[in-house]
Amino acid sequence: MCAMKLADLAAALGATLDDRSGHDGDTQVTGVSHQADWIRPGQAFVAVRGARFDGHSFIGEAVEAGAVVVLGEGLPEHALCPVPYLRVPHARAALADAATAIMGRPSDELSVVGVTGTDGKTTTSCLALHLLRSAGRSTGLLSTIGYELPDGVLRQPPSHFTTPEAPQVQHILREMLRHGATDAVVESSSHALAMDRVRGVSYDVAVWTNLTGEHLDFHGTMEQYFADKAKLVQRARHSVLNADDLPWFDQLLPLATEGGRTCTTYSAEGGEADWRATDVQEGAEGITFTLHAPDGRFSASLPMIGRFNVANALAAMAGVAATGVATAELVEALAGFDGVAGRMEMVERGEGEPRVIVDFAHTPPSLEKALETVRVTTDGALWVVIGSAGGPRDPSKRAPLGAVATRLADHAVLTEEDHRTTPLRDILEEMERGAREEGRTNFVSIGDRTEAIRYAVCSAAPVDTVLLAGKGPEETLERDTETIPWAEIEQARAALRVRREGGCP
């Protein structure tokens, strides 16, 4: 177990001990958490003042669970803290620094590839993991889909995040090391970069996919969103940048090369870059292209659909090449990639059945790209089933999603997607408004997602494609205050079964 003395922890954080509670510097601190009900005996509780709660109100719960010290930006007047209180300037920074110190700075012993961007982070992370492992590197992964130690078993941290809070990040990196990892791929969300969840991770390589409007409810402006994500590039020894991602590429380039750090560039459009793709041919089962790499030209084959995956493949190859893997090896490994669950995943189908694809696209730009790319290999009509999340999630994307769905598909089925306590009718009306403003009427709204999927699968002709967008691999659906188990791929299979067995209306 990792542990450190309270006095050493205070020194490492540059913190002041509040003498109201007295203290013993020799107390062993065996871990740290921001969440009171996760505290185990001997750990430190960091009281974070958040948007919804003040962590100080959970001090009693944390101490009862065994917290030996509390860290925070200041104990409220008259508040009781029966254990030592360490005053720190920034609670989230202290959370990360404490976790990093207690876990013994695991990332210093790993070669870490970080991946950030609005779309394609998970796909690029999984591609990088596959390429590293194919090169014989013992590699771990931390990503939206969960985390993997080098044994390749997918596990879930105790909260569903792309990048969990710093104690989980540091713990998982330590576990990777304990299981013999030399390399790690860390998908790094903009929230994580903004909220110090990955402070304490020393990145060797930063991979940038792209930046489009998302999460503006949290970041406020595109400039702030960019600045938060750019932190990854500013911290890495080497960066891999997307030359097609304008205007951001031009702003990132100087940041990536500040202070003698290095960078490589890629372009899936065949533009000027170190890694380029030309002659892109999309087939029903995969894509081929000519790869122009710094050390030569190669014929590459990617067993995935979706033209944007060429960009993800280039990003992953350039990122892994920066850790010392030869291009020929990367090209060979790419051809053996199994894909990522819930991202352009094709559902098995029988004779006379439409092609059904499960995809995670849930932003207007990614939906646009998903529909455009699926269109290329669709002989008949294109159907899309799509919803938009409720609760605090960015409401400004609802109307654009309706617009994109009805403009680029022949038939759109608007439905639920984690509407939480937001009235579903309000979300659907926004999506319908977006469609109507485009002058489109090719949609129906069916609130129940199971029924919506069945309707599309039953209505589609054998030459058609049905894209089930938005849920991808997610395992739950949030309906009002209920969270129900969900598996989109099973929903798709069930709908095809209904069709096969003559159960369609």
Ligand SMILES: CC(=O)N[C@H]1[C@@H](OP(=O)(O)OP(=O)(O)OC[C@H]2O[C@@H](n3ccc(=O)[nH]c3=O)[C@H](O)[C@@H]2O)O[C@H](CO)[C@@H](O)[C@@H]1O[C@H](C)C(=O)N[C@@H](C)C(=O)N[C@H](CCC(=O)O)C(=O)O
């Ligand atoms: C905007 C955001 O990311 N907020 C996160 C943040 O909230 P916050 O700082 O406002 O904290 P708070 O909820 O007010 O709570 C304050 C403190 O009290 C503690 N607490 C709270 C309640 C309790 O019963 N006990 C307790 O100890 C909390 O752990 C926290 O330390 O810290 C909380 C504790 O970890 C998170 O639950 C919360 O995630 C919210 C719910 C969330 O949905 N985050 C999403 C948007 C997110 O992080 N997504 C990114 C990006 C995904 C993508 O790119 O698509 C991700 O990395 O997953």
Ligand SMILES: Nc1ncnc2c1ncn2[C@@H]1O[C@H](COP(=O)(O)OP(=O)(O)OP(=O)(O)O)[C@@H](O)[C@H]1O
């Ligand atoms: N490079 C890309 N550009 C645009 N869209 C993409 C790209 N890569 C993937 N997508 C689309 O975005 C969806 C999500 O892909 P992926 O999970 O890899 O991205 P992500 O950034 O991890 O998303 P999230 O953070 O929301 O999990 C895919 O299903 C696909 O439709």
